[in-house]
Amino acid sequence: QVQLVESGGGLVRAGGSLRLSCVASGDIFILNGMGWYRQVPGIERELVATITEDSTTNYADSVKGRFTISRDNTKNTVLLQMNSLKPEDTAIYYCHANGQSYTDYERGYDVDYWGQGTQVAVSP
Numbered sequence: 001q002v003q004l005v006e007s008g009g010g011l012v013r014a015g016g017s018l019r020l021s022c023v024a025s026g027d028i029f030i031l032n033g034m035g036w037y038r039q040v041p042g043i044e045r046e047l048v049a050t051i052t053e054d055s056t057t058n059y060a061d062s063v064k065g066r067f068t069i070s071r072d073n074t075k076n077t078v079l080l081q082m083n084s085l086k087p088e089d090t091a092i093y094y095c096h097a098n099g100q101s102y103t104d105y106e107r108g109y110d111v112d113y114w115g116q117g118t119q120v121a122v123s124p
Contacts, residue, residue, distance in 0.1 A: 001103075002026040002113050004095045009118030016122070017083045022095030022115055024076040031099035032110075034071055034078040038091035038120075048093070049080060062088075085122045092117040 008020040024031055035050035049069040050058045057069055068081040078095060095115035104111050 002028055002031075002097070002099060002101055002111070004097060004113050004115035006093065006095045006115040006118040009093060009120045011121045011123065012085055013123050014086055016085050017081070018085065018120060020080040020082065020093055020095075020118060020120075022078045022080075022097075024097060024099075024113070027101040027103060028076060029100045029102045029105040031073075031076060031097050034095070034097045036069065036078075036080045037094045037096055038089075039094065039117075040091045045094070051078065082120070085120075087122045087124050090121050093120055 002024055003026050004022055004024050006020060006022045008018060010018060012018055033050055033052050036048040037045050038048050039045040046060065048060055048063055049067055051069045051071050055071065059067060066084045071078045094117045097113045098110065100110060
């Protein structure tokens, strides 16, 4: 089993910055792609940014040039640096990872893991 825990959310004014952190723990064999998603009540969850095991990144058009995703494989951590925040960025942000525990690897399974989410609020 692999657990993801997010931190770093909060309330900021428009134009401000936040850095979200997601730390994976547990019986980790490998983490492949990792990413951040966000969701507003009543709205479908949307992809914000992803990063592969080789550090290839992909961003939603709405955050390009403002957000930066990175990872530290030695610490099983993925970060999301958010700059020039806008009120429309307000949402719950969820960490995601695709990977395997040692048990998953032995059984040939590939699993999607999700964190509990961290709240980001941006005031005008």
